[in-house]
Amino acid sequence: MTSPKRILLVGLTCVDIISVAKEFPKEDSDQRALDYYWQRGGNASNSATVLSLLGANVECLSSLSNDPLYQFIKSNFKEYGVKTDHCPIHDSREMKNPTTVIILSDQSGSRTTLANTKDHIEVSSKDFEAVDLHLYRWIHFEGRRNCDEIKKMISRVREFNISLPELDHIIVSVELEKINRVYDLIIDQGDYVFISKDYAMEQGFTDKLSAVNGLISRCRPGSIIICPWAELGAAARSWSGEVHQCDAFSPGKIVDTLAAGDTFIAASILALNSGRSIQETLEFACRVAGTKCGMVGFKGLE
Numbered sequence: 001m002t003s004p005k006r007i008l009l010v011g012l013t014c015v016d017i018i019s020v021a022k023e024f025p026k027e028d029s030d031q032r033a034l035d036y037y038w039q040r041g042g043n044a045s046n047s048a049t050v051l052s053l054l055g056a057n058v059e060c061l062s063s064l065s066n067d068p069l070y071q072f073i074k075s076n077f078k079e080y081g082v083k084t085d086h087c088p089i090h091d092s093r094e095m096k097n098p099t100t101v102i103i104l105s106d107q108s109g110s111r112t113t114l115a116n117t118k119d120h121i122e123v124s125s126k127d128f129e130a131v132d133l134h135l136y137r138w139i140h141f142e143g144r145r146n147c148d149e150i151k152k153m154i155s156r157v158r159e160f161n162i163s164l165p166e167l168d169h170i171i172v173s174v175e176l177e178k179i180n181r182v183y184d185l186i187i188d189q190g191d192y193v194f195i196s197k198d199y200a201m202e203q204g205f206t207d208k209l210s211a212v213n214g215l216i217s218r219c220r221p222g223s224i225i226i227c228p229w230a231e232l233g234a235a236a237r238s239w240s241g242e243v244h245q246c247d248a249f250s251p252g253k254i255v256d257t258l259a260a261g262d263t264f265i266a267a268s269i270l271a272l273n274s275g276r277s278i279q280e281t282l283e284f285a286c287r288v289a290g291t292k293c294g295m296v297g298f299k300g301l302e
C-alpha cells in the first residue's frame with residue numbers, strides 16, 4: 001500500500017529550554033525551579049509533532065545548523081516520526097540553531113518565552129525549489145520575517161496546482177501569529193488562514209468573532225479564516241459568510257499551555273484534510289488543544 005500524500009509544515013524549529021517555576025518570578029528575585037527540561041520547539045516543528053502523533057504522514061521544512069544541538073533535533077524528529085528530507089543545514093559559523101528560554105508557571109500554566117533567533121537564516125524560496133511538490137497534499141506556512149519569500153513559495157505551489165485536477169490540488173494554509181506588519185503580506189495567500197489572538201488584538205479586535213468577521217475581507221476569495229482564542233475557544237468564517245464558533249475544552253487543571261496554538265493548528269489541518277466540516281474541525285481542534293493544556297509536552301496526545 002502506498003502511504004498517503006504528506007502534510008508539509010514550513011517554518012521554525014528551535015530548542016526550547018524550559019524551567020518550571022512554582023509561580024512566575026518577580027524581576028531580580030531568586031527562586032528554585034521545580035523542574036527543567038529541553039524539548040524540540042518552534043511553531044512548524046510543534047505542529048508537525050502533533051500531526052505525526054495523530055497519525056498523519058508529515059514532514060517539516062526548517063532551516064537548521066550543524067551546531068551541537070543538531071543531533072538532538074534530528075534524533076527527536078525521528079523519534080516522533082517527522083520527516084526532515086528537505087531541511088537546509090547551515091554551517092554553525094553562519095547560524096546557530098535557535099533556542100527559546102521558557103518559564104512555565106506551575107500555578108497558572110502560563111508560559112513566558114524569550115526567543116533567540118538573532119542570526120537565524122529563514123527558509124528561502126530557493127530551498128523550497130528542492131521540494132518535489134508531487135509528494136504533498138497540504139502545505140502549511142508559518143508566517144515569519146521572510147513573508148516575501150513565503151509568497152514566492154506559495155506562487156510555486158499555485159502554479160503547480162494549475163496542471164492538476166482540482167481534487168488533487170495542494171491545499172495551502174498560512175499562519176499569522178506574531179505582531180508584525182510583515183505578516184500582512186501573506187494574509188491573502190492561504191486557502192485556510194490561521195490568525196492568533198495576539199495578531200487579531202493588535203489589529204484592534206477584542207474577541208474571536210469580531211476578528212474573523214473583520215479580517216475575512218483581507219483573505220483570498222474562497223478561503224476560510226480560523227482564529228483560536230485561548231480559554232475562550234475558537235471561531236471561523238468562510239469567504240461566503242458562514243460563521244462558526246466553539247468553546248474551549250477544559251482539561252481540568254491547566255498544566256502546560258506551551259504550543260497550544262500549534263496543537264490547535266495541527267488538529268485543524270488533520271480534520272480539514274480528512275474532510276470534516278468547519279464546525280467539526282473547530283470542535284476537534286479545541287478538544288485536542290485543550291487536552292494538550294492538561295499535560296506536559298505532547299506525549300499522551302495520541
Ligand code: ADP
Binds near residue numbers: 234
Ligand atoms: P497560542 O498558544 O498560539 O497563544 P491560544 O492561547 O489561542 O494559542 O490557544 C489555542 C487553543 O488552545 C485555543 O483555541 C483552545 O482550544 C486551547 N487552549 C488554550 N488555552 C486554553 C485553556 N486555558 N483552557 C482550555 N483550552 C485552551
